[in-house]
Amino acid sequence: MGDLNGKIALVTGSSRGIGRGIARRLARDGALVAVHYRSNETAAKETAGSIQDEGGRAFLVAAELGVPGDAEALFASFDAGLAGIGAEPGLDILVNNAAISLPGHIGEVTPEEFDRTVAINAKAPFFLIQHGLRRMRDGGRIVNVSSAVTTTAFPSTIAYGVSKGALDTLTRTLAADVGERGITVNTVAPGFIETDMNAAMRATPEAHAALAAISVFNRLGRPADVADVVAFLASAESRWITGQRIDVTGGSRL
Template sequence: MDALAGRTALVTGASRGIGRAIARRLAREGALVAVHYGRNEAAAQQTRELIVEEGGRAFAVGAELGVPGDIEALYAGLEEGLAAQGTEPCLDILVSNAGISGSARIHEVTPELFDRLFAVNTKSPFFLVQRGLKNLRDGGRIIIISSAATRVAYPRSVVYAMAKGALNTFTLALARELGPRGITVNAVSPGFVETDMNVEKRVTAEATAALAALSVFNRVGQPADIADVVAFLASDASRWITGQCLDASGGSRL
């Protein structure tokens, strides 16, 4: 599998969960992958090791998002890592996946929670792309992980849904802005996916069954389900698709 051979990808939040699956999938297609992590270096190194065991190439880049200086720190680490790989400081694929959850209904939301969710889930992706345009080659791919919570009423996590909804609007504007450079920009909206972030939502068999029932396929999504969609958007096969938000929720709540 070499659809992405010769290309370089940055995947934020790639130490585990959906991000790890995306990093591994892109590497299997031949991309050199920068595995970004916030705090868990050991998990990021595990992702890198899995990629190497599968015959791919990867290196880890650490930078906590949502704090002052986060984006410059990330790109400094990226460029240092690319130099160590003997590669020029350029990107072909930028996947904005890192994010945090935060369940709270309107009367439970604090200014601190609001600011934190928007800092990590909206502000960081915005400036990640802004700064990344210096490195992204013409004809590149930008893929933003949004959420199916943006198309249904989700009052128990209202701020999270708002923060992700802003990314959908961002995707539209970027696609129009970057079209002349041949860069496609698309978002992917997962539904419930089996990850560490969501472990508290499936503590019982009954809870897992209820979550599975949201999908027309009556199962809980897996990270690989999302990674396969991202791999398609990163490939040449998606060259005529831009400005779209692809629902990857298994038909949840149709």
């Protein structure tokens, strides 16, 4: 995979789950990684610690998303973190991974739940990109983490699907806007991955087996399955790929 030495990466929601896997993989490829978290500092420190144990470099960025001024607050923490370790300011790789998923069919979702879901999953990435581009060097990489729900109907999480659909559109449109700077913008769309977010859905052996059977490989995905694809999109080898949605579902429901 590509050499990311000298690159600075920011991965939102990287204290656990898919985000942790992405942060660790980018660090193994040589990037200095900003590990973003909202409130679970212990988990974020575990992510950073695992990176350092593997010979990589990381620092923490704390900020709540989905609230007024979130992008400004996050990048204030990001800039301070870089300065605190004596690193030059800048950004090369932005991975918008942080998200929430609230259950509910169309008749059950409240306006407050809808607004919060969209604010974290779609609005926050929009303005993080806006602020990130001011720091991003030419030839940078933006990767948005979407979901299989934008191409397969999941009525029980409709608000989540709407928010991720907006993220897919953002990817394609933004790619056309920043191409002249050599910046690529792509989406990865995972299916069911073994993370805390869906633990309740696979609480029994029968439920776990049913979810695994959705993939042609008859297993659930792992964070590394997604992280490896993100690492490729963050590398120089992906320079001719932009505006694309990469399915990372293990051939689910083919």
